Amino acid sequence: MEKEYQEAAVARVEDLANGDMKQVKVGDTDVLLVRLPDHFYALGAKCTHYGAPLVKGVLHESRVICPWHHSCFDVRSGRHLEPPGCDGLPTFAVRTEGDDVVVRVPKPAPQEVVAEMAQQKSDQPVHVVLGGGAAGAYAAEAIREGGFTGRVVLVSKEEQLPYDRPKASKQYLQGAADDNAMPLRSPEFYRQHDIELMLGKEVTEVDVVQKEIKFTNGESLRYDGIVMCTGGKVQTLPVPGSDLKNVFTLRSWQDSKAIREAAQQAKRAVVIGASFIGLEGAAGLQKHGCAVTVVAPEEVPFGKVWGDAVGKWIQGLHEQKGVTFQLGAKVKALKGTSQVEGVVLESGETLPADLVLVGIGVKPNTDFIKGVDKADDGGLIASNYLKVTNGCYAAGDIVQFPFRDSHARIEHWRVACQQGRVAGHNLAGKKEAYTAVPFFWTAQQGTNIRYVGHVKDYDVTFHDGNVGDESFLVYYVKDGALKAVLGVNRDPDVDAIEELMRLNKVPSATELQGPIDWIDRLHRLSQEDNQRHFAHH
Ligand SMILES: Cc1cc2nc3c(=O)[nH]c(=O)nc-3n(C[C@H](O)[C@H](O)[C@H](O)COP(=O)(O)OP(=O)(O)OC[C@H]3O[C@@H](n4cnc5c(N)ncnc54)[C@H](O)[C@@H]3O)c2cc1C
Ligand code: FES
Numbered sequence: 084m085e086k087e088y089q090e091a092a093v094a095r096v097e098d099l100a101n102g103d104m105k106q107v108k109v110g111d112t113d114v115l116l117v118r119l120p121d122h123f124y125a126l127g128a129k130c131t132h133y134g135a136p137l138v139k140g141v142l143h144e145s146r147v148i149c150p151w152h153h154s155c156f157d158v159r160s161g162r163h164l165e166p167p168g169c170d171g172l173p174t175f176a177v178r179t180e181g182d183d184v185v186v187r188v189p190k191p192a193p194q195e196v197v198a199e200m201a202q203q204k205s206d207q208p209v210h211v212v213l214g215g216g217a218a219g220a221y222a223a224e225a226i227r228e229g230g231f232t233g234r235v236v237l238v239s240k241e242e243q244l245p246y247d248r249p250k251a252s253k254q255y256l257q258g259a260a261d262d263n264a265m266p267l268r269s270p271e272f273y274r275q276h277d278i279e280l281m282l283g284k285e286v287t288e289v290d291v292v293q294k295e296i297k298f299t300n301g302e303s304l305r306y307d308g309i310v311m312c313t314g315g316k317v318q319t320l321p322v323p324g325s326d327l328k329n330v331f332t333l334r335s336w337q338d339s340k341a342i343r344e345a346a347q348q349a350k351r352a353v354v355i356g357a358s359f360i361g362l363e364g365a366a367g368l369q370k371h372g373c374a375v376t377v378v379a380p381e382e383v384p385f386g387k388v389w390g391d392a393v394g395k396w397i398q399g400l401h402e403q404k405g406v407t408f409q410l411g412a413k414v415k416a417l418k419g420t421s422q423v424e425g426v427v428l429e430s431g432e433t434l435p436a437d438l439v440l441v442g443i444g445v446k447p448n449t450d451f452i453k454g455v456d457k458a459d460d461g462g463l464i465a466s467n468y469l470k471v472t473n474g475c476y477a478a479g480d481i482v483q484f485p486f487r488d489s490h491a492r493i494e495h496w497r498v499a500c501q502q503g504r505v506a507g508h509n510l511a512g513k514k515e516a517y518t519a520v521p522f523f524w525t526a527q528q529g530t531n532i533r534y535v536g537h538v539k540d541y542d543v544t545f546h547d548g549n550v551g552d553e554s555f556l557v558y559y560v561k562d563g564a565l566k567a568v569l570g571v572n573r574d575p576d577v578d579a580i581e582e583l584m585r586l587n588k589v590p591s592a593t594e595l596q597g598p599i600d601w602i603d604r605l606h607r608l609s610q611e612d613n614q615r616h617f618a619h620h
Contacts, residue, residue, distance in 0.1 A: 092183040132168030141578035150574035166500030170195035200227035203277035214312030215239025218479030221503030229511025240285035251339035256367030291454035315445025324417030346371035349438035357384035361442035478502035536567030
């Protein structure tokens with residue numbers, strides 16, 4: 084059957100200057116129209132991750148960066164350049180007719196485009212992806228995208244298909260997302276692309292020298308190549324009573340489901356730990372009607388990572404919604420007969436609780452991996468190709484990778500996705516270095532916080548806007564250079580900052596003390612690039 088199309092004159096040529104984007108409509112389809120020096124381009128207008136309007140993001144050369152979580156697409160091809168989100172965007176035919184820009188869109192218009200992947204031609208060699216989280220999901224697809232035609236096996240101890248873990252402490256926990264919203268892909272997707280799923284299979288040992296993995300049921304699997312993506316192991320509270328009923332940690336979809344169910348019966352919840360999971364969890368528990376108290380040893384939540392001003396502001400966001408805090412407090416025991424009834428503090432005070440959520444961090448889940456060197460924290464040490472040793476790559480929360488002048492291990496969703504993709508490509512025979520700028524987001528009582536770059540123990544901060552204003556940026560500076568930026572309601576600026584960091588074009592610490600127009604700075608860079616491009620030709 085012949086394909087049907089609809090077309091429309093969507094803009095005048097002079098409506099867009101070089102480097103401009105505009106969202107237009109062809110029939111019911113939202114289209115992103117982009118003008119680059121050589122041509123107009125038209126593509127899907129919504130990010131393939133959570134559907135953000137890309138026109139609100141930032142364009143640099145042919146890369147458009149999503150305003151929400153920094154997925155990145157090539158506007159010429161629609162190709163998905165950076166996660167999150169899995170797929171590329173559809174591209175549509177554009178032509179100019181006199182002064183009009185005309186776009187032609189198929190009926191119905193596709194929403195996303197899956198990258199090309201090789202099919203399996205033989206059951207040898209065998210590449211295993213160990214872990215079905217962020218890094219694992221992207222690694223498995225990347226092995227096929229990289230052209231590998233042997234057998235690809237994705238092993239996970241979780242029963243579920245790879246899923247959207249960040250939702251487990253946000254939309255899903257709050258009851259705003261259901262089970263259907265969690266998986267990243269359907270079972271058919273994995274079948275179509277010859278990615279064999281071994282779900283609900285826990286690995287007890289990986290022998291990297293013998294290239295063999297062993298499962299709890301005594302079975303084993305020999306492999307030729309492996310990407311290790313086993314993520315973080317949640318820390319439990321080393322105090323009496325931590326095994327009581329209704330004491331939870333939150334790492335998985337199943338954890339979130341169990342907490343959500345228990346929260347419906349609970350009245351008083353205590354969250355132990357005032358970091359990302361703890362505070363997102365606190366907000367989630369409130370949605371089910373629980374009165375929530377957060378207990379943590381630090382005096383200010385996030386004080387160490389983001390500074391006291393930001394920490395106190397975040398604490399305030401929660402307090403305004405009725406969360407109470409017991410800071411500078413340590414837990415001595417959890418008490419109760421079969422179910423938890425209270426949290427005993429070292430001060431002697433007991434906080435009544437019928438639900439406790441422990442969010443005190445994770446450690447790399449690597450104890451069962453034998454035959455490789457590990458860092459002090461248990462992370463696997465990898466090269467910038469994410470190679471650990473011959474035939475063995477690592478990605479995500481477990482990997483210590485070269486970062487600036489040393490190594491870092493970063494527990495962010497997007498980083499894990501990016502690394503999974505790089506490791507998978509490399510296992511398939513490519514040679515890609517992992518060079519992305521780290522990016523992280525969190526939602527605190529409905530306020531989205533974006534953080535780009537990475538720094539521990541910064542020396543000084545500068546602010547654009549005051550912390551707590553409707554919108555602001557905080558610049559984290561170390562050794563006289565900008566290392567990380569936190570942004571609230573400044574999405575395009577944070578996009579531009581990431582791009583400038585990627586290109587190594589960030590301003591000096593002195594400049595950061597005055598006003599900076601980040602978008603303009605990036606645009607000027609694009610113009611310089613264009614001038615160079617045309618001078619060259
Ligand atoms: C609730 C929650 C919310 C989060 N929210 C955000 C957010 O908003 N923004 C952000 O940037 N980051 C967020 N993060 C962090 C982010 O999810 C992680 O950095 C990311 O998931 C790491 O990916 P990974 O693939 O390394 O590990 P994981 O996603 O943890 O996946 C590890 C996988 O390995 C499997 N596995 C482990 N051991 C074995 C074994 N022995 N045998 C078989 N399989 C095994 C596990 O079952 C799992 O499938 C959140 C994390 C959590 C827990
Ligand atoms: S909506 Fe675009 S990256 Fe999340």
